[in-house]
Amino acid sequence: MWKFVPDTTCPAVSGGSAHAAFTQNPSTGCSPLTVHFTNSSTNANIVNWNFGDNSTSTVFSPNHTFTVAGTYVVKLIVYPSCGGAPDSVTHTVIVVPGPVANFVADTLIGCNLLTVHFTNNSSGYDSVHWYFGDGNQSVLINPVHSYGPGTYSVTLIVYGPNGCQSSITLSNYITVLNSPQPVSSFTETPASGCNPLNVN
Numbered sequence: 001m002w003k004f005v006p007d008t009t010c011p012a013v014s015g016g017s018a019h020a021a022f023t024q025n026p027s028t029g030c031s032p033l034t035v036h037f038t039n040s041s042t043n044a045n046i047v048n049w050n051f052g053d054n055s056t057s058t059v060f061s062p063n064h065t066f067t068v069a070g071t072y073v074v075k076l077i078v079y080p081s082c083g084g085a086p087d088s089v090t091h092t093v094i095v096v097p098g099p100v101a102n103f104v105a106d107t108l109i110g111c112n113l114l115t116v117h118f119t120n121n122s123s124g125y126d127s128v129h130w131y132f133g134d135g136n137q138s139v140l141i142n143p144v145h146s147y148g149p150g151t152y153s154v155t156l157i158v159y160g161p162n163g164c165q166s167s168i169t170l171s172n173y174i175t176v177l178n179s180p181q182p183v184s185s186f187t188e189t190p191a192s193g194c195n196p197l198n199v200n
Helices: none
Strands: 022-025 028-030 033-039 046-050 063-066 070-079 087-096 103-105 109-111 114-120 127-131 144-147 150-159 165-177
Touching (some): 033 087, 103 150, 103 165, 109 114, 114 150, 114 165
Parallel strands (some): 028 087, 109 165
Antiparallel strands (some): 033 063, 046 070, 070 087, 114 144, 127 150, 150 165
16 A cells, blocks of 8 residues: 655745746847846746757856847746746747948058058948048048058948947057158169160
């Protein structure tokens, strides 16, 4: 004959079922989008997150970065202690495409009054803003800029649809030496004469 033996390691929990709840911030934005999830579940001993992009987590209130644009259904499952009923809840995260900033310069080092041509290799942008590191700026797509002596970091910010933006800074990218540009000069002797003419 069997008899019931209570499990004293697992006391009864008032309202033993779990209740799943969470908030997210932000709920929409540009890729890559990092979202903080705040878990406000009750009687949740174990949590299991599914972010809808083949990623999961067991952290109570995780951060997650969505790298690809799309609509993601995020699901939280919570399990109470001592075998009570689990619960789940879902929310949606919307990630819109963002631009990607990138550029190169044709010259990285040279003498005073160095002229540099910048090529914008960004994608998904509508407009740009350059910061040349010497106090000068430009909104041209592929600007040309002249530098005096010094070392300069260059920043490019690109702006896309939906208020999205991306930036890149190349630190100590341009170096201009404190010396004048070489000037070609020569003399000839004689400057004129009869054919054949030998000139030194």
